[in-house]
């Protein structure tokens with residue numbers, strides 16, 4: 001990795017995006033600043049706290065979590081988020097307002113949404129309870 005380490009933003013600490021594998025040989029802080037910057041825009045738009053379930057994942061942890069082989073989490077470009085005040089559907093609508101996510105990946109789940117800044121559009125709906 002040649003990219004500079006992310007430094008976080010007003011509402012997000014880099015540690016919130018650290019890999020959770022707990023292995024000593026994991027770099028842990030592989031999250032990319034452009035992802036955190038886009039999340040800060042979303043946070044400012046919503047005006048409510050956003051919680052991060054998963055950010056950067058090393059290949060080992062990604063496999064453990066059942067992530068796809070080309071997961072944007074491994075590249076440090078993705079986060080799984082939820083908001084106490086919003087349903088996943090409402091949160092997705094706000095995410096679509098942020099150009100980096102509109103032109104990136106947004107997946108909707110029962111627990112919240114996945115957002116990433118992959119640079120091209122991708123959408124999926126993995127909710128088990130669809131209305």
Ligand SMILES: [Zn+2]
Nearest residue numbers: 019021026058
């Ligand atoms: Zn790890």
Ligand SMILES: [Zn+2]
Nearest residue numbers: 078079080114
């Ligand atoms: Zn995800």
